[in-house]
Amino acid sequence: MNNLNLIPTEKIIERLRYENPWWVSKQIPEVYSTMSKRLYFDLFFPFVKEKNVRRAVVLMGPRRVGKTVMLFHSIQRLIEEEVNPQQIFFIGIDNPIYVYLGLEDILTLCKQSLNLTQLKGCYVFFDEIQYLKDWERHLKVLVDSYPDTRFIVSGSAAAALKWYSTESGAGRFTDFMLPPLTFQEYIHLKKMNHLIYNGNIDYGDKPIPYCLSHDIKALNKEFVHYLNFGGYPEVVLSEKIQSDMGRYVKNDIIDKVLLRDLPSLYGIKDVQELNRFFTYIAYNTGNEFSYETMSKESGIQKDTLKKYLEYLEAAFLIKVLNKVDVNAKRLKRVTSFKVYLTNPSLRTALFSPISETDNEMGNMVETAVLSQWMHREKLDLTYARWKEGRNEGEVDLVLVDDKKFKPVWGVEIKWSNRYFEKPQELKSLINFCKTNGFQKALVTSIDRMGMKKVENLQFTFLPAAVFTYNIGEITLKMKNTN
Numbered sequence: 096m097n098n099l100n101l102i103p104t105e106k107i108i109e110r111l112r113y114e115n116p117w118w119v120s121k122q123i124p125e126v127y128s129t130m131s132k133r134l135y136f137d138l139f140f141p142f143v144k145e146k147n148v149r150r151a152v153v154l155m156g157p158r159r160v161g162k163t164v165m166l167f168h169s170i171q172r173l174i175e176e177e178v179n180p181q182q183i184f185f186i187g188i189d190n191p192i193y194v195y196l197g198l199e200d201i202l203t204l205c206k207q208s209l210n211l212t213q214l215k216g217c218y219v220f221f222d223e224i225q226y227l228k229d230w231e232r233h234l235k236v237l238v239d240s241y242p243d244t245r246f247i248v249s250g251s252a253a254a255a256l257k258w259y260s261t262e263s264g265a266g267r268f269t270d271f272m273l274p275p276l277t278f279q280e281y282i283h284l285k286k287m288n289h290l291i292y293n294g295n296i297d298y299g300d301k302p303i304p305y306c307l308s309h310d311i312k313a314l315n316k317e318f319v320h321y322l323n324f325g326g327y328p329e330v331v332l333s334e335k336i337q338s339d340m341g342r343y344v345k346n347d348i349i350d351k352v353l354l355r356d357l358p359s360l361y362g363i364k365d366v367q368e369l370n371r372f373f374t375y376i377a378y379n380t381g382n383e384f385s386y387e388t389m390s391k392e393s394g395i396q397k398d399t400l401k402k403y404l405e406y407l408e409a410a411f412l413i414k415v416l417n418k419v420d421v422n423a424k425r426l427k428r429v430t431s432f433k434v435y436l437t438n439p440s441l442r443t444a445l446f447s448p449i450s451e452t453d454n455e456m457g458n459m460v461e462t463a464v465l466s467q468w469m470h471r472e473k474l475d476l477t478y479a480r481w482k483e484g485r486n487e488g489e490v491d492l493v494l495v496d497d498k499k500f501k502p503v504w505g506v507e508i509k510w511s512n513r514y515f516e517k518p519q520e521l522k523s524l525i526n527f528c529k530t531n532g533f534q535k536a537l538v539t540s541i542d543r544m545g546m547k548k549v550e551n552l553q554f555t556f557l558p559a560a561v562f563t564y565n566i567g568e569i570t571l572k573m574k575n576t577n
Contacts, residue, residue: 106192111186117174117180121180123170127164127167128171130332133273134277137575138575139169142247142271151268152247153249155273157352157437159327160327161273161327161329162251170218173218181209188225189222217245225250234248239267272470277467277470278563279571285332294306297546321439322440322449330440340443340444344443353366353373361406377436377441381457381461385431412436413437414435414437414469416465417429417432418480419495420479422530435462460510468492468570474494475497477492488523492505492508505533506537507539512543518547524538538554
């Protein structure tokens, strides 16, 4: 073992015993066992148990979305399913005590600390794996060397994880993406499910099963709270953190990613510039940008901007949405695009909480809606904007069928009841539907609901909170049936 003389072996073994209290107590620490499970847990756990595939599971996601908690909940479930607690190992790689050790060295110490001769049937959890240099190479070797052992790792510096796990771990890793909390999970964590019931909505000619609310005022109150604080499980459950959201999220999420993870991965020299750029984007979440205006307003060169956008997207902080024209045709040159935070509460952390009458509500609701869709991989979401002579318009969200290059649907995201009373004012949406031969479309409101007919088109109006809840709910159902 290299450089082990820096820290005595018994000290490291002491640490391992401390990190794995279930070796003795048969229980995970109370701080984790008392936390509610995320709804994504039931999707994740089968990967942990999957014995027939020789692959490590890589749990990825932004900081503070509950990856470590999910690992502990997995350990708890394994113990409940009568796996021997002394065959379950948890190692937090971010602890400096392991800094000179490879994964294999750590495993050897695990065996030593329990006097095990082999690791057959064991489950090994490595948390925050990105702190180990060349982790993907180490992990690949372990998967090959220990065919009867399950390896589950988590990591946040997503950019690195995504690249490495796909390139060098080909055929050895299974990726599982844990996104920020959906609005549906938020309602579940806050035990507010009584606000929701199973009903139907009319969309076009047929009723569709849909979750609705008995009390839209109460649901909207939770929705605004979700926009401000809802992306992170700990924040949702702690009023103390909400009162100091700026410090908590900024220190822990933004600063660590912007000032530490990204610069070290990509060799970014001007960390302050990246930080300023992210703040500028966060303030303008949901707006349309062009490289020209962005460069002018931020004073950053275009090539550098492109790189920053790439990094921030890889780190799960932003989502870039590309533009199509009225026929949903891609534009040959990408000159303008929209940028959204991956979760609206990042904006609150940097600036201040918003209330439901603020001007920013529209963009925050759009950001929230988009952040629910992000949980669906391989979905070609765009927005439409066109200007041909006097004919110009915009539709907030358009799904394009990437095989046929045709639009599947368009949604207009509004935080206003005005269009429920005056649907004829939705000129862009009417134009878009007619151009593409659509009979129907969906429009969100504050609290109005129902079907409106305009120029032979059927527009279904839904409260934005209800729409946001259902995207998360339907996504989870789809993932469960796959």
